Each structure stands twice: as structure tokens, then as C-alpha cells.
Amino acid sequence: MTTAINGLSLGGIYAMIALGYTMVYGIAKMLNFAHGDVIMIGGYMIYVTMATGNPLLAIAVAVLSCVILGVTIEKVAYKPLRGASPLAVLITAIGISYLLQSLAQIIFGSAAKMVTVYELGSIQFLGATVQLSALVTLGVTVVVMAALTLFVKFTRVGRAMIAVSEDRGAAQLMGINVNGIITLTFAIGSALAALAGLFYLLKAPNVSSTMGAMPGIKAFTAAVIGGIGSIPGAMLGGILLGIVESVSYKFAAIAPYTDAIEFSILIIILLVRPNGFLGKKRREKV
Amino acid sequence: MKLGKIKVKHYVNYAAIGALTLVMGIMTLAGNKFDNSTLFLMEKMSISIILAVSLSLVVGFLGELSLGHAGFMCVGAYLSGKVASLLEPTMGNGPLTLLIALLVGAGAAAACGIVIGIPALRLRGDYLAIVTLAFGEIVKSLFQNSSDETFGGSLGLSTPRYDKNYLFLYGFILVLITLFVVQNLMRSKHGRAITAIRDNEIAARATGTNVTKYKLLAFTLSAAFAGIAGVLYSYSNYTVQSMKFGYNYSIEILVMVVLGGMGNINGAIISAALITYLNTQLPTILTGDLAVLQNLLYAIILIVIVIYNNAPALKGFRDKYNFKALTRKLRKKEVDPAHVKDDEAKWDVVPTKIDMDEILSVDMTPQDPNITWKRGGDK
Amino acid sequence: MAEYILETKGLGISFGGLKAAQDVDIKIRKRQIYGLIGPNGAGKTTIFNLLTCVYKPTAGTFYLDGEEMKGLTPDKINRKGIARTFQNIRLFNNMTVIRNVMVGLQHRPEFKCSVIESLLRLPRHFKVEKAMRAKAKELLRIFDLEQDRNDLACNLPYGKQRKLEIARALATDPKLLLLDEPAAGMNPHETEDLAHTIRKIRDGFDLTILLIEHDMGFVSDLCDEITVLNFGTVLAQGDTKTALQDPEVIKAYIGG
Numbered sequence: 001m002t003t004a005i006n007g008l009s010l011g012g013i014y015a016m017i018a019l020g021y022t023m024v025y026g027i028a029k030m031l032n033f034a035h036g037d038v039i040m041i042g043g044y045m046i047y048v049t050m051a052t053g054n055p056l057l058a059i060a061v062a063v064l065s066c067v068i069l070g071v072t073i074e075k076v077a078y079k080p081l082r083g084a085s086p087l088a089v090l091i092t093a094i095g096i097s098y099l100l101q102s103l104a105q106i107i108f109g110s111a112a113k114m115v116t117v118y119e120l121g122s123i124q125f126l127g128a129t130v131q132l133s134a135l136v137t138l139g140v141t142v143v144v145m146a147a148l149t150l151f152v153k154f155t156r157v158g159r160a161m162i163a164v165s166e167d168r169g170a171a172q173l174m175g176i177n178v179n180g181i182i183t184l185t186f187a188i189g190s191a192l193a194a195l196a197g198l199f200y201l202l203k204a205p206n207v208s209s210t211m212g213a214m215p216g217i218k219a220f221t222a223a224v225i226g227g228i229g230s231i232p233g234a235m236l237g238g239i240l241l242g243i244v245e246s247v248s249y250k251f252a253a254i255a256p257y258t259d260a261i262e263f264s265i266l267i268i269i270l271l272v273r274p275n276g277f278l279g280k281k282r283r284e285k286v
Numbered sequence: 287m288k289l290g291k292i293k294v295k296h297y298v299n300y301a302a303i304g305a306l307t308l309v310m311g312i313m314t315l316a317g318n319k320f321d322n323s324t325l326f327l328m329e330k331m332s333i334s335i336i337l338a339v340s341l342s343l344v345v346g347f348l349g350e351l352s353l354g355h356a357g358f359m360c361v362g363a364y365l366s367g368k369v370a371s372l373l374e375p376t377m378g379n380g381p382l383t384l385l386i387a388l389l390v391g392a393g394a395a396a397a398c399g400i401v402i403g404i405p406a407l408r409l410r411g412d413y414l415a416i417v418t419l420a421f422g423e424i425v426k427s428l429f430q431n432s433s434d435e436t437f438g439g440s441l442g443l444s445t446p447r448y449d450k451n452y453l454f455l456y457g458f459i460l461v462l463i464t465l466f467v468v469q470n471l472m473r474s475k476h477g478r479a480i481t482a483i484r485d486n487e488i489a490a491r492a493t494g495t496n497v498t499k500y501k502l503l504a505f506t507l508s509a510a511f512a513g514i515a516g517v518l519y520s521y522s523n524y525t526v527q528s529m530k531f532g533y534n535y536s537i538e539i540l541v542m543v544v545l546g547g548m549g550n551i552n553g554a555i556i557s558a559a560l561i562t563y564l565n566t567q568l569p570t571i572l573t574g575d576l577a578v579l580q581n582l583l584y585a586i587i588l589i590v591i592v593i594y595n596n597a598p599a600l601k602g603f604r605d606k607y608n609f610k611a612l613t614r615k616l617r618k619k620e621v622d623p624a625h626v627k628d629d630e631a632k633w634d635v636v637p638t639k640i641d642m643d644e645i646l647s648v649d650m651t652p653q654d655p656n657i658t659w660k661r662g663g664d665k
Numbered sequence: 666m667a668e669y670i671l672e673t674k675g676l677g678i679s680f681g682g683l684k685a686a687q688d689v690d691i692k693i694r695k696r697q698i699y700g701l702i703g704p705n706g707a708g709k710t711t712i713f714n715l716l717t718c719v720y721k722p723t724a725g726t727f728y729l730d731g732e733e734m735k736g737l738t739p740d741k742i743n744r745k746g747i748a749r750t751f752q753n754i755r756l757f758n759n760m761t762v763i764r765n766v767m768v769g770l771q772h773r774p775e776f777k778c779s780v781i782e783s784l785l786r787l788p789r790h791f792k793v794e795k796a797m798r799a800k801a802k803e804l805l806r807i808f809d810l811e812q813d814r815n816d817l818a819c820n821l822p823y824g825k826q827r828k829l830e831i832a833r834a835l836a837t838d839p840k841l842l843l844l845d846e847p848a849a850g851m852n853p854h855e856t857e858d859l860a861h862t863i864r865k866i867r868d869g870f871d872l873t874i875l876l877i878e879h880d881m882g883f884v885s886d887l888c889d890e891i892t893v894l895n896f897g898t899v900l901a902q903g904d905t906k907t908a909l910q911d912p913e914v915i916k917a918y919i920g921g
Contacts, residue, residue, distance in 0.1 A: 031412040077589060080597040086411050088596035090351055091544060094537060095588030102581035110578070213533075217423075220416060260427040263420035270413055271405050467784055474783035474790060475771040475797070478760070482768045485757035491739035492717060492749055494772035494837050503780065656796075657803050 002128045003250050004243070009134030009203065011242025012141040016196040017219030018226065018234035019145065020189035026229035027165045027185045030086070033093035034073060036216015037100035038190050042066045042197030043207040044108060047115040055117050063194040070190025071183055079179070097213070104209040112208035117201050133202035140199070144192065145235045152231065161185065165229070214259075218245075221266040227279020236277060241265075296473070299465060299552050307458040314451055323566075325450050329522040331562045332457030333515045336464045338542040338558035339551055340511030343468055345540065346549030347477065348504040349484030351415040354402065355539050357422030358509040360531035361398050362391035362516025364429055364437055367445035367526050374446045384448065384456065388517050395513025396506045398425075403505035407498050422536055429528035442527035445520045457518055464511050469551060471507070480504050481549075541584045544591055667731030670695045670873045671841055675725030676715055677897075685711045686897040689725070693841070693890075698867060698874045700888035700905065702881075704917060708897040709877045710752055713843050716875075717749050718742045730840060744772055748839035750830045752846050752877075758819035762810055762829055765818050766801040769836030801836065807869075808832045823850060835870060842866075844876040848883050856880060860887045885909060893917070 017039065024032045042062045049058035077096055081089045120132040152158035163171040164181045172178050196219075200211065222241040226233025241262060248258040269276065310328075314320075320328075337355060344352045366387035373383050398421070405417050429437050437443050471477050479500045482490040491497055520526045542561050546553030561584075568580045594600060669692045677687040686708040693699045701709050714720045716727060718739050726735040734742055748769075757765050770776060778793040805811045808828045813821060818829060827847065834842060847863070848856045860883060867874055878884050884891060885905050893900040893914045901911040908914065 031415070077593065080593050080599060083598045084596040085349070087345070087349060087351055088592050090412055090415060091540065092589055092592045094353075094540070095585050095592065098537060098581060099585035099589065102578050102585055105578040106582065217416070217419065221420075224413070224416070256431040257427060260424045263424050266420050267405065267417055270409060270417060274409060274413065470784045470786060471780070475767070475776070475778060475793070476780050476783055478764055478768050478771065481760055482757045485759050486755045488719070488739075489751070489755035489757065490768070491719075492743060492751075492755075493769045493833060494740050494743040495768065496740050496772075654799055654803060657800050 002130075003246050005128065005130050005134050007243035007246035008239060009131065009137045009199075009242070010246055011239035012134070012137035013196055013199045013203065013215065013238075014219045014222045014241050015141050015235045015238025016137075016144065016192055016199060017215060018223040018238045019141075019148065019231065020192040020196070021220050021223040022226075022228055022231060022234040023148075023185050023192075024189045025223070027161055028074075028078070028182045029165075029168075030078065030089050031093065031220070032186075032189070033090070033216075034096040034100060035189065035193060036212035036214075036219070037097050037104075038066050038070055038073075038193040038212070039197040039200065039216065040104060040207070040209060040212035041069055041100060042194035043115075043201055043211055044104060044113075045194075046117060046198060046201060047108075047113050047207045050115050050117065058117065059194075059198055062197060063191050066190040066194035066197075067187045070186045070193070074183055074186040079182075097216075101209050101213070108207075108209065110209065112206045112211075114205055115201060115207055116205045117198065120202065131203075133199070137199040137202065140195065141235065141238075144195070145231060148188075149231050157181070157184065218262060221262060223276075224266060225269050225276055227276030230276070230278040233276055233278035296469070299469075299555060300462060303458060303462055303465070303555075307455060307462070310458075311455050314455065319451060320454075322450070325454055326522070327563070327566055328454040329457050329518065330566070331559050332454065332461045333518050333522065334539075334542065334558040334562040335461050335555050336511055336515040336518070337539045338546065338554040339461075339464050339468050340508045340515070341539050342543045342546070342549065342551060342554045343471075343480075343504050343508045343511075345543050346554075347472060347480050347484060348501065349411075350501075351411060351540075352418040352505075352508070353415050353533065353536050353540070354418035354420075354422035354425075355508075355512050356531040356533075356535035357418070357425040358395040358398055358512035359516035359519065359535075360422075360425050360429065360526075360528060362395040362513025363520040363526045363531070364443055364516075364528075365394040366391035366513075366517040367443050367520035368437065370446050370520070371444070379446045379448055381456075383446075384517075384521070387521070388460075388514055391513040391517035391520075392510040393513070395516065396510035399506040399509025400502065402509070403502045407501055419533060419536075422531070422533060426528045426532055438526075440528075442525045443520075444525050445523075447524055448521045453518075453521055457522075460514055460518065464514070465551070465555075467507065468511075472551075476500065476503070538584065541588055545587055547595075667728065669693055669728075670697075670730055671716075671727065671875065673716075673725065673727040676712070676722055676727055677724035678711065678715060678720055678722050684897050686715065686894075687724070689892075689894070689897075689899055691892050691902075693873055693875060695873055696867060696871070697889050698863065698876070698887055700884045700891035701875060701877045701894065702879070702884055702891055703894035703900070706896075707894040709894055710845060711897070712894070713749060713845055713877065716742075716843060717747060740772070743837055743839075746838070746840035747843065748834035748837045748841075749843035750827075750834055750845055750847065752849070754823075754826050754830055756818040756826060756829060756833070758817065760818060761815050762818055762821065763798070763801050763805065763814040765829060765833050766804055766836045767797050769833040770797045770800055773838050804832050804836055824855065831866070835866065839872065841873045841875060844874065846877050846879065848878055848880050856883050859883075863887060881909070 017035065020035055021032065024030065024035070042065070045062040045065045046058045049061040052058070073096055077092050078089060081092060120136065122129050122131045124130075152161055160171070160176045160181050161184075163174065163176055164178055168178055196215075197212075200215065201207070218241060219238065222237035223234050224237070225240060226235065226237030244265065245258055245262060248261050249255050254261065337359065341352065341355045344350055369390045370379070370383055370387045373386065377383050402418060402421050405414065409417065430440055432439055434441070472480070479490065479495045480503075482493070482495055483497055483500055487497060538561070542558040543554055545561070546555070546557035564580075569577060572579050595604070671691065671693040673689055673691045676689040678685050679687075689712060691699075691701075701712060703709055711720065715722050718734070718737050718741075722735060726733055728734065729745060729747060732745070734745060734747075737745065757768060760768070776793050776797050778789050783790045802811060802814065805814050808831065810825060810829060810832065813825065818826065821829060831844070831847070844863070848859050851859060863874060863876070864887070866872060876888070888905050890903060891905050891908050892902045893908055893911070895917045900917055901908045901914045
């Protein structure tokens with residue numbers, strides 16, 4: 001039971017990151033390698049602002065600065081490459097990821113910093129100890145997912161996003177501001193990354209320059225498992241991955257191989273079902 | 287073969303590295319001892335060059351991104367190190383053992399290349415990048431958690447010591463072999479097929495290119511040479527630790543390829559040597575917390591070069607100020623279009639026009655008597 | 666020798682319920698120039714994609730020179746003798762013009778040369794490279810591209826790119842050449858010339874040609890027979906003049 005709850009809360013974090021990946025991938029058609037590092041920057045912003053002792057302010061600052069960062073990255077690094085080969089975009093994204101990590105290390109040093117945002121206790125539930133942070137994570141993720149789904153389905157801007165994702169050229173001809181939509185997508189994705197950073201800190205109160213890298217890659221795995229581009233898919237994939245990870249940690253014999261297991265699942269999914277569980281099939285027009 | 291202008295250009299890199307090997311080899315045989323840091327630097331450089339040239343096969347020529355190159359190297363390093371230490375008691379640690387270690391390392395890495403190449407055939411670029419990244423992490427994790435008796439676990443595997451005075455020469459020879467294979471491949475019909483796949487996979491298929499075969503070939507060869515670099519690594523370092531072969535190392539190799547200019551083998555060689563040199567020198571300047579400035583530098587190199595080389599908005603600027611355009615002024619030779627040698631690229635000499643009339647007046651019968659349009663080939 | 670060079674039997678494909686092509690029967694004789702016409706979205710390019718095995722048919726099959734071709738891969742079908750051009754030109758943009766043609770040539774059996782032979786630079790490598798280069802030059806000469814052979818394909822003007830694509834397709838030694846809107850973007854004078862060129866290619870290379878085109882003048886001038894498609898099904902078929910005057914065809918084009 002405890003394992004299951006742990007898995008769900010970890011899954012919630014992964015789902016939150018995966019949502020960001022999926023939004024950006026679905027609309028800007030690029031794999032934003034630096035997404036995990038935006039989480040890290042969010043974590044550091046919380047750490048810095050927590051000096052004031054006001055958690056709500058810290059969260060607000062983190063979200064705002066991540067949004068600014070995400071939009072800046074998009075404008076400076078990705079926008080000039082629109083229309084260039086996907087390989088170039090991918091390598092630039094890797095460069096940005098590397099850049100953010102080394103900048104954080106230069107500014108904050110390589111040692112991890114402790115920061116406690118909220119002291120959330122635990123409750124007893126059906127004989128198991130349940131961390132309140134797990135429940136908060138899960139709850140907020142579900143709410144965010146639902147809100148995003150509704151936003152995309154029922155608002156003008158949301159429908160414009162779908163249009164850009166389907167056919168950028170046609171969307172432009174229909175008078176949609178494609179650049180604006182892509183920027184907005186990055187803004188949303190980065191805000192989600194900041195929230196993911198917060199949940200990460202609720203679970204383990206350490207900030208370091210590499211804290212975003214591994215969760216970032218794993219969350220991408222989650223997004224792929226769920227079907228990239230699909231909002232509920234990201235949620236599903238994140239939860240699945242979280243459960244796999246906590247179950248794997250539970251057994252001493254396979255615990256050290258947890259990463260290997262998760263990545264093997266990724267490779268198998270890509271081989272067997274490259275579009276994930278809820279993804280759409282895409283074919284190149286000849 | 288005739289010693290045309292182009293041919294000489296093709297052999298410059300062999301000549302440079304070959305001459306270096308020869309001079310240093312003679313010096314070593316004559317009893318000259320290089321100091322340890324020089325020897326180590328040269329071993330490292332040959333490892334880096336092999337890695338960069340082999341990665342360039344996949345990234346520069348096939349146009350796929352591999353983020354697991356260090357993983358292939360890791361496989362080569364561990365397996366060859368294990369084989370070498372098993373053979374040492376009976377066979378000693380001579381060139382023969384090295385040869386066997388090389389074959390094992392290259393073979394094992396190539397086998398992994400095939401395993402990873404198979405998804406490569408079905409996946410789009412960014413998914414493939416993630417699969418190779420995942421592969422690198424899996425390999426790292428498996429060796430990390432191996433038992434002490436098999437691969438040394440988290441402490442790493444100790445490998446036999448090889449005579450340091452000669453190892454770098456083997457490194458140089460292996461660089462030459464890598465160049466020989468990669469360049470000969472790229473300058474043949476098979477290399478043309480690989481670049482055709484990069485440029486337009488659908489058209490490559492439609493003109494009869496067996497995409498599966500060539501993707502797998504590029505992947506496997508690239509992995510095999512990464513394995514060879516791993517063998518050199520294990521011989522050069524006495525100990526192999528899986529932690530060293532992570533994502534960051536793969537990125538470092540990628541930086542070498544990008545800095546050298548994608549698909550430019552000589553560029554990859556120079557930038558691999560340069561970055562390896564910087565890697566040994568920068569830590570002495572940038573100590574403590576400043577060490578991370580090195581990573582910052584690589585990140586900036588990666589971003590700036592890729593944006594400069596690929597941004598559609600900068601195309602006009604690039605055409606105006608590229609290496610060829612700048613040196614053309616120095617050469618300043620007007621070329622008669624009728625006598626242009628094949629493959630000597632000339633972007634702006636011949637005026638281009640659309641005129642179908644010309645075709646109508648052309649005689650369809652081939653001018654060369656050996657060529658016919660008859661199906662089934664020339665006699 | 667089969668009576669028809671190409672014969673499709675009940676060929677069809679559906680994408681998740683949408684029938685992009687259905688019950689298409691086309692019979693093309695040797696050395697015919699055959700037209701495939703129809704309004705936008707009628708499934709013309711889909712037929713090309715089926716014939717070049719880019720898509721797998723969900724119904725029916727087709728024969729090239731009497732041999733069943735269904736289920737091959739695009740590269741195998743090309744080596745069996747079907748070559749094509751694309752509606753939106755697909756060249757190897759970062760390769761020179763002559764290399765574009767050589768990629769087409771190099772899969773012919775007479776230019777066989779294994780990877781090992783190339784790596785070790787055995788005599789066959791040089792022999793094959795030289796022969797391919799000579800043949801590529803001849804092909805480029807016919808299309809008036811010999812002067813441009815060392816330019817990058819992406820630097821050619823539009824008309825030359827179209828010609829290069831045809832040259833590359835011919836290099837693969839096809840029995841049947843599929844041209845997807847070869848006259849698109851050309852002025853009337855160029856279109857007229859293209860018609861002559863296509864005839865000339867047919868005679869010079871002993872080919873059968875199947876082409877998609879919107880220009881009715883061009884089609885009626887050039888094609889011996891046509892098939893008119895609408896919504897993925899055959900609307901009319903046969904002799905060009907008769908088929909074009911079919912009331913159903915006129916209705917489909919003019920609407921009503």
C-alpha cells in the first residue's frame with residue numbers, strides 16, 4: 001500500500017513533467033531536452049525565495065521565472081532554427097540543457113542545497129502511512145491535467161494550438177499567430193516544470209544542478225509510453241512509470257537496476273508500439 | 287591511379303597522421319622516452335579522434351542523433367579489459383593479446399550496435415536519440431551493478447598494464463585504420479547511399495536504396511569503432527569504471543563532431559584533438575568551482591555553432607562568408623565550365639536556365655559507344 | 666511476356682475507414698503513355714504510393730509484367746522496374762547533381778560492388794565507379810544538365826530540379842515510369858516541350874509511362890489511354906478522347 005502510494009506520488013511528478021514535454025512536442029514538434037533543467041531552475045528559485053520564509057511567494061516566483069526562462073530559451077535558441085533540420089534543433093536543445101546545468105553549478109556551487117517548503121506530515125490510511133505530499137502532488141496533477149484538457153478543447157487559444165499541431169502552414173493561413181501559440185506553449189510547459197520542481201522538493205528537499213536531468217529523461221519516457229502529444233497519455237505514462245519505479249525499489253534484488261528496467265521498458269514500448277498507448281498514428285505525406 | 291588534384295586532397299589526413307606516427311615511432315625505437323603526460327595525452331587524443339570520426343558516420347553522414355556513443359565504448363572497454371586480464375597469465379600482454387582484445391571489444395560493441403540499430407530503422411530522429419541515450423544508461427547501470435568477480439562492480443574493472451612507451455603508436459595506427467574504413471566507405475557508392483538516406487529517405491527508397499541495410503551498416507560500424515576506442519581506453523587507464531561513460535561523455539563526443547562541422551571528417555579530427563587538449567589543460571587553469579566553466583564553454587560552442595550553421599535566416603550570410611567563398615579570392619582562377627572536374631564543386635560559375643528546347647535537340651543515342659540504354663546493362 | 670506491363674486488380678486502400686482508393690483496375694500495355702486524372706483528392710497519388718509499395722493495399726493486388734508485386738518494399742519494387750517522381754520534388758539536396766543520378770544507377774545489377782570491395786578499394790570498385798560516372802553523364806547530357814553536374818541539387822532552379830528527378834528515376838532502369846504532375850508550375854510553352862520530351866524518353870528508353878496531370882490539353886495531347894478517378898473509384902476509363910467526354914467525368918470536373 002505504501003509502495004502504491006509512493007508510486008502514485010512519484011508518478012504524479014513524472015506526469016507533471018511529461019505534460020510539459022507532451023505540450024511542447026505536440027505543438028512545436030521538438031523534443032525539448034532542456035525541460036528537465038527548467039525544473040531544476042524552478043527548484044533553485046524556490047530555494048532562493050524561501051529565504052523570505054514565504055512559501056507562496058516562493059512558488060509564485062518560481063513559476064514566473066520558469067515561464068520567463070522557457071520563453072527566452074524558445075525565442076533565442078529554438079525560434080531561429082524553425083525550418084532547419086530536426087537534428088539541429090535537437091542538438092541545440094541538448095546544448096541549452098548543458099548550459100543551464102553549468103550555469104546553476106557556477107552560481108550555486110556543486111553541493112546540493114537543503115530547502116523545506118512545507119512540513120507536510122503523514123496520515124494513517126487503511127493501515128498504511130501516507131505522506132500528505134503524495135496526495136497533494138497527485139491531486140494537483142489531476143487538476144492540472146483536467147484544466148489543460150478543457151483549455152485545449154474549449155477555448156479559442158486551445159483550438160488554435162490543435163490547429164498549429166496538425167498543420168502549421170495551414171494554421172498560419174487561417175490567421176493564427178503560430179509564433180505566439182508556440183511561445184504560449186513553452187510558457188505553459190515551463191510553468192508546469194516549476195510546479196514539478198515544487199513537488200520534487202516536497203518529496204525530497206534537496207536542490208542540485210543535476211536534479212532535473214534524470215527525472216526529465218524519465219518523464220520523457222513517460223510521455224512516450226502514454227503516447228506523445230496526448231495529455232491524458234502523459235498522465236497515464238507518468239503514473240505507470242512511477243509505480244514501476246517504486247515497486248522496483250521495493251525489491252532489493254532488482255533495486256539497483258531500476259533505471260535500467262525503466263529504460264528497457266522505454267525501448268520495448270518504442271519497438272512494439274511507437275505511438276504509445278494513447279498516441280495518434282502519424283505518417284509522412286509522400 | 288592518377289595523381290589528380292582531388293586525389294591528393296583525399297590523402298592529406300593519412301599523410302599527416304602517418305608521418306606523425308612514423309616520426310614518433312622511430313624516435314621511440316631509437317630509445318627516446320616521451321614523458322608520461324605527453325604519452326597519456328597522445329593516447330587520449332587517438333581515443334577521441336576514433337570516437338569523433340565514428341560518431342560522425344552516424345550524426346554527420348546518416349543524419350541520426352546517437353546519444354549513446356559512450357555506451358558502445360563502455361561495452362568495448364569492459365569486455366576487452368576482461369578478456370585481456372583472462373589471457374594475461376597464459377599469453378602475456380603482447381600485441382597478440384591486444385589484437386584479440388580489439389576484436390572482442392569491436393565485436394561486442396558492434397553487436398550492441400545491431401541491437402540498437404534495429405529500432406533505428408523504425409524510429410524518427412528524436413525517438414532514436416532517446417533510445418540511444420537509454421541504451422547508454424542501461425549499459426552503465428549493468429556494469430555498475432555487476433559482481434566484483436565479473437566486472438568489478440562499482441569499483442571498476444582493473445585491466446592489465448601495457449607498455450606505455452608503445453601504446454600511443456597502436457593508438458595512432460588504429461586512428462589510421464578508422465580513417466581508412468570510414469573515408470573509403472563514404473567515398474564509395476555505399477557512402478552515397480548513406481548520405482542519400484540523410485537527405486531524403488523516401489526518395490532514397492524510391493531509387494532502390496536498401497535503407498535497412500545501410501542504416502544498420504552505419505550504426506554497426508560506428509559502434510564497432512567506439513568499441514575499439516573503448517579497448518584503447520581500458521589499456522590506457524588500467525581501470526575501467528562505468529561512471530565515466532555516461533551521458534556527459536556522449537555529449538562531449540557530440541561537441542567534437544559539431545565543432546568540426548557535421549560530415550567533415552578532417553574537422554572532426556582537429557576538433558577532437560583540440561578538445562582533448564583543452565580537457566587536459568583547462569583543469570589546471572580552472573580549478574575548484576571554476577572547473578564547471580569548461581562545461582559552460584562546450585554548451586555555448588554547441589548552441590552557437592548549430593544555430594549559425596542551420597538557421598534559415600542566416601543562409602545568405604553563410605554563403606557569403608564561408609571558408610570556400612573566402613579562399614576563392616585567393617585562388618582567383620576562372621574555371622571553364624566544360625572542363626570542370628567531377629565533384630569539384632562550383633556553385634556560381636555556370637549560368638542556369640530553364641529550357642526544354644535543348645533536350646529536344648539532343649541526340650538520345652549515347653556518345654560513349656560502351657553505353658547503351660538497353661535494359662539489363664552495358665555490354 | 667505478359668500482355669500488360671502493369672495490371673492492377675481490385676486495388677484499394679483504406680485509412681481507418683476512409684477509402685482512399687477502391688476497386689481500381691488499370692491495364693497498361695507496353696510502351697503506352699497512360700494518364701491518371703481526377704479532381705484533387707481523388708486518390709491519384711495514393712495509387713502511385715500503392716504501386717511503389719509506400720502503402721500496403723488493403724484490397725486487391727497488382728502485377729508488373731505478369732509478376733505479382735504486392736507486399737514488396739519500395740526499394741525492391743524499384744529494382745523490379747517501377748520508378749517514380751514526386752509531386753513535391755524530392756531530390757538529395759545536399760548532394761551534387763551527378764551524385765543524385767549515381768544513387769539511382771548504383772542499385773543496378775551491373776554496378777554491383779560489395780561493401781568489402783569498396784572498403785579495400787579492390788579493382789571492381791574503381792571499374793564500377795568509372796562506369797557509373799560515364800553513364801550518369803550521358804543521362805545528364807540528355808536532360809541538358811551536364812554543365813550543372815557538380816552543383817548541389819538544391820541550388821538548381823525549379824525546372825531543372827524536375828528534369829533531374831526524371832533523370833534520376835530513369836537511372837534506375839525502369840520498365841514503368843510514374844510521373845506525378847510533371848507539368849506542374851510550367852508555362853504553356855514548357856508544357857508543350859515536356860510532352861515531346863516524355864515521348865522521346867519513351868522511345869529512347871523503351872519505356873511505359875504512367876502519369877498524373879491536371880492539364881487536360883497536355884493529357885489529351887500525350888496519353889493514349891486514361892483512367893479518371895473520383896473519390897478513390899474509377900469514374901471512366903479507356904481511350905483518352907472518349908473517356909474525357911464521358912458525362913460522369915464532365916460532371917465530376919465541373920460539379921453539379
